[in-house]
Amino acid sequence: MSEMYSASAAKGLAAYQHNKDALLLAIESSCDETAASVLRGDREVLSMSVYTQIPLHRKFGGVVPELASRSHVEKIGEVVNYALESAKVTIDDISAIAVTCGPGLVGALLVGVSYAKGLAFAKGLPLIGVNHLAGHIAANYLTYPDLKPPFMCLVASGGHSHIIKVEDYHKFTLLGRTRDDAAGEAFDKVARALGLPYPGGPELEKLAREGDPNKYPFHSALNQSIEESDFSFSGIKTAVVNLLHNAEQKGESLDPADIAASFQRAVCDALTMKSVHAAKAHGMDTLALAGGVSANKALRGALEAECRRQGVRFCCPDFRFCTDNAAMIACAGHYGLMAGQLSGLELNAVPNLALC
Numbered sequence: 001m002s003e004m005y006s007a008s009a010a011k012g013l014a015a016y017q018h019n020k021d022a023l024l025l026a027i028e029s030s031c032d033e034t035a036a037s038v039l040r041g042d043r044e045v046l047s048m049s050v051y052t053q054i055p056l057h058r059k060f061g062g063v064v065p066e067l068a069s070r071s072h073v074e075k076i077g078e079v080v081n082y083a084l085e086s087a088k089v090t091i092d093d094i095s096a097i098a099v100t101c102g103p104g105l106v107g108a109l110l111v112g113v114s115y116a117k118g119l120a121f122a123k124g125l126p127l128i129g130v131n132h133l134a135g136h137i138a139a140n141y142l143t144y145p146d147l148k149p150p151f152m153c154l155v156a157s158g159g160h161s162h163i164i165k166v167e168d169y170h171k172f173t174l175l176g177r178t179r180d181d182a183a184g185e186a187f188d189k190v191a192r193a194l195g196l197p198y199p200g201g202p203e204l205e206k207l208a209r210e211g212d213p214n215k216y217p218f219h220s221a222l223n224q225s226i227e228e229s230d231f232s233f234s235g236i237k238t239a240v241v242n243l244l245h246n247a248e249q250k251g252e253s254l255d256p257a258d259i260a261a262s263f264q265r266a267v268c269d270a271l272t273m274k275s276v277h278a279a280k281a282h283g284m285d286t287l288a289l290a291g292g293v294s295a296n297k298a299l300r301g302a303l304e305a306e307c308r309r310q311g312v313r314f315c316c317p318d319f320r321f322c323t324d325n326a327a328m329i330a331c332a333g334h335y336g337l338m339a340g341q342l343s344g345l346e347l348n349a350v351p352n353l354a355l356c
């Protein structure tokens with residue numbers, strides 16, 4: 001059985017590589033979004049379907065893995081069908097399947113991986129497992145038709161803060177990373193300390209608009225060293241929490257908008273300074289931003305201004321491609337298939353899958 005599948009998938013891969021209008025179906029279920037998308041060729045998104053579990057997890061203040069897996073199981077069929085219908089195609093029009101296989105929550109990933117393997121096997125289609133971070137980076141290809149590697153990329157998301165040199169579509173070099181909390185994680189934790197609902201990033205951004213970003217200097221030595229590519233965000237988060245506790249003990253009231261604005265500024269300054277420096281130091285003329293935190297307008301603005309000042313092109317994904325979606329997985333999957341990468345039916349979920 002599996003030999004018959006392998007032969008069919010290999011034939012399908014060759015056909016996919018030779019048809020520039022081939023359709024690819026992608027599935028993403030690494031965390032709290034069940035998503036599917038149909039892509040034509042390399043960068044034309046025909047449909048995107050996303051079911052978000054945020055309301056489900058909100059009352060717990062964060063993602064509950066068991067609930068996430070169950071919800072993916074309940075919704076994945078509907079989400080995939082909706083992506084096919086809104087692209088005005090059927091599964092018989094699809095030439096290849098891509099699925100996020102890590103990093104992420106193992107139970108959540110397994111739902112997408114199992115569903116994708118089932119579809120690929122039933123239809124004899126080529127299957128590719130995609131690294132979720134390669135997907136976030138590929139969101140930039142969907143936004144800029146002319147963007148090609150090499151370029152520098154800052155990935156700032158719920159689980160990662162990486163400075164990555166994108167050497168080629170599927171070749172990456174990690175230059176810097178957070179030593180503790182990811183940027184999105186720090187946004188979520190500080191938002192929680194300020195009493196804002198989950199996910200805190202967008203809520204904190206809204207509150208910060210009313211505040212003074214210069215009120216509290218939340219600095220850290222590591223973040224201020226431009227030569228050092230690693231970040232640290234847990235110290236800034238602790239400084240915010242200590243400030244709130246001290247004020248509470250003294251019966252003082254602080255303006256939460258000033259705290260939000262000062263925290264956001266400290267995070268944006270560190271991300272901006274180090275990533276633009278890395279781009280210049282490695283001779284890259286382009287810096288791209290990726291991951292959920294790329295939806296933050298203060299960060300986009302700070303990077304854009306610094307890139308302009310230093311003569312670097314700045315790219316960031318269209319807002320619909322910033323947080324988890326399957327179009328970005330489709331695009332990364334496409335480039336993997338074009339490079340001859342194929343996953344067999346032994347494809348598994350790898351919760352700590354490394355990009356490089």
Ligand SMILES: Nc1ncnc2c1ncn2[C@@H]1O[C@H](COP(=O)(O)OP(=O)(O)OP(=O)(O)O)[C@@H](O)[C@H]1O
Nearest residue numbers: 157158159160184185199201202292293295296324
């Ligand atoms: N406007 C915003 N400002 C700041 N943070 C934001 C904003 N919008 C989303 N985020 C943050 O982005 C994160 C979600 O991004 P994403 O969905 O890429 O994370 P993830 O998939 O859970 O993690 P990873 O991609 O690292 O596996 C959350 O931490 C959220 O608070």
Ligand SMILES: [Mg+2]
Nearest residue numbers: 157292323324
């Ligand atoms: Mg993500």
